Amino acid sequence: MLPPDHPIIPRARIGVLIINLGTPDAADTRAVRRYLAEFLSDRRVVELPKLLWQPILRGAVLTTRPKKSAHAYQQVWTDAGSPLAAVTRAQAEALKGAFGDDVLVDWAMRYGNPSIGDRLAAMKAAGCERILLAPLYPQYCAATTATANDKAFLALAGMRWQPALRTLPPYYDDPAYIDALARNVTTQLAKLDFEPDTIIASFHGMPKRTLELGDPYHCHCRKTARLLSDALGRPLNVAFQSRFGPAKWLEPATDITLEQLAAQGQRKVAVLAPGFSADCLETLEELAIRGRESFVAAGGTHFAYLPCLNDGAEGIAMLRTLLARELEGWVRAA
Structure with a gap:
């Protein structure tokens, strides 16, 4: 018999985490500065020596660019937040239930919120022992696809019980x-x-x-x-x-x-x-x-x-096709 304080292990599930680049939490200078500081500090994005780049970033770039970028965000901000966050959330919602009841679909951003690490931890807590990472970049680039995967692998490095991972390949010619x-x-x-x-x-x-x-x-x-x-x-x-x-x-x-x-x-x-x-x-x-x-x-x-494919019928049908293919062997064909 298990001791009363023994953690309850949830039933095994499979996770699909769709990932996009990122967005500030608000269309104001402070939030944009925080977002740009994270984004432009990524060595995959700016491939300059840290000692050379960080003084430039913390000086001229983060002093002048946030105000200009905040104004740009204000031109397109929606009641649901930034367009990128709103659409990515809608894509995840449209995919829920697409691969069966035991497949949890969630979304995350490489920079900003919701973070990849937080959503992976939530998936693991929900019983996801196998997770498909799906960076939604059709064309592979180290500054997009690779850094999203990097962040996920870093999150796993802090887990005692790691889920098995698969990653969505680039689909530029699919x-x-x-x-x-x-x-x-x-x-x-x-x-x-x-x-x-x-x-x-x-x-x-x-x-x-x-x-x-x-x-x-x-x-x-x-x-x-x-x-x-x-x-x-x-x-x-x-x-x-x-x-x-x-x-x-x-x-x-x-x-x-x-x-x-x-x-x-x-x-x-x-x-x-x-x-x-x-x-x-x-x-x-x-x-x-x-x-x-x-x-x-x-x-x-x-x-x-x-407009992009977004959460329209063509785009969601495409994502269902691509993701179902990568889930083969984990789940039955939907």
Whole structure:
């Protein structure tokens, strides 16, 4: 007979933790500074020597950037919080019950809340002895996929009884992903009151040196664009957004591309962001607001931002397909 203070072991379950980049807790300077301090201190994100980078971060960057970023967040903040948190939460809700009663679906952010460590601990306490980590980055990058996995592995290092882990591979060329993108883009284009002269596929940028060091991100983005172009039956202009700092970044840059297209007489443009699984600051403020402004200022007449897959039917069906595949052997096919 067990002693009265012996912990009760819950019935064995399986966990699925979907993960996205992160968000501040509020659209104010203090919360954004706290978020940026964590984000930009990640050695996977800024690959500079700590002794060189931290004085710059704690000085110029965290003194000036939070106020500007807070203003940007205020342009897109919702009653449910940041768009990224709201959508990721909705994705997790839509997936609950998709893989059976013994599979717990939850969500976390690499930076900010809810944290990966907290949600893994909650899953373990709920009886999850096997957990699938699902960073929702279609294209692999050390600064996104790898750091999310790093954080999960670090959390496990502090556990006496560790759950078994699997990780979702990048799905940049998966037929389910390309098909979902093509269906979503086709639907969005049909809703426009104009025919775009061109379509831009804008991916988040990375310093060019990451490509030279062997990161496959650039190649994954290019292949996604090529496969999506084939599926749509029309060409796509590939560009990279969100440059930061003096380093040379992947090109061509989205903002410059928009200005050049308008100057060349291509006055009607649609922009999509196939590297993002959920709309966020970089899509809703940087592309849909500032992208439009720069395109119109350069002579463009019609601009449309096409939303991400988010928690729409195509996106959730795709996630169910990908996650069910990775759960094979742990659960029966849903």
